Structures are given as C-alpha cells and as structure tokens.
Amino acid sequence: MKKKYDKEFKLQAIQLTREQGKSVTQTARELGLSENTLYRWMAEFKKDGEQTFPGSGQLKPEEKALRDLQKKIQDLEEENEILKKAMHYFAKDRC
Known part of the structure; x- marks a missing residue:
C-alpha cells in the first residue's frame, strides 16, 4: 500500500x-x-x-481555473437546452 x-x-x-x-x-x-x-x-x-x-481537496490555481471553466461550460449547455425546449414549446402554441 x-x-x-x-x-x-x-x-x-x-x-x-x-x-x-x-x-x-x-x-x-x-x-x-x-x-x-x-x-x-x-x-x-x-x-x-x-x-x-x-x-x-485543494487544487493548484490552474487546476481550479480549469474546473471552474468546465463547470461554467456545463451550466451554459444546460441553460441552452432549457431555452431550446422553451422555444419549441412557445413555437408549438403559435401554429
């Protein structure tokens, strides 16, 4: 070990x-x-x-920055998916 x-x-x-x-x-x-x-x-x-x-539990500054950027990308992708679903929902009501 x-x-x-x-x-x-x-x-x-x-x-x-x-x-x-x-x-x-x-x-x-x-x-x-x-x-x-x-x-x-x-x-x-x-x-x-x-x-x-x-x-x-402690990261080097560059590792922390990378992890923060990866989290930000994930959050933005989730927000984008929500907006796409909302757009389709409201577009469906107009037809």
Whole structure:
C-alpha cells in the first residue's frame, strides 16, 4: 500500500536536503523514504514552489481555473437546452 505524506512532512524533507546540506540519500534513509520519492518531491517543489503538494481537496490555481471553466461550460449547455425546449414549446402554441 502506498503511504501518504502530508504537505508539512514533504516540505521538511526538502528543507533537510536543501538547507542543511544533507544528501538526498541520507535524508531519504533517515526519513524512511525512497530516494526517487524525495527527488520527485524536490522536482515538484522546484517547479511549483509553495503551491506544491496542495493535498486532497485543494487544487493548484490552474487546476481550479480549469474546473471552474468546465463547470461554467456545463451550466451554459444546460441553460441552452432549457431555452431550446422553451422555444419549441412557445413555437408549438403559435401554429
């Protein structure tokens, strides 16, 4: 089973490696992590900074924007369908 680590733990692991001059191998061994995991966390942190590791329920700003746009599209499509049905209903009464 895959272990889950919270944001604080990941940031502390990165801090140990970067600021205290410990090697990735040494830090990973001390924390019981694989080196690959720590390297991945460091790469994510380098790419996204403090926005890294948003945790469950929290999204990165671009993910939130995408989800908001998808919701807006869905809402507009539903409104469009309602208007089409209303148009057909009122057009039927005129004939």
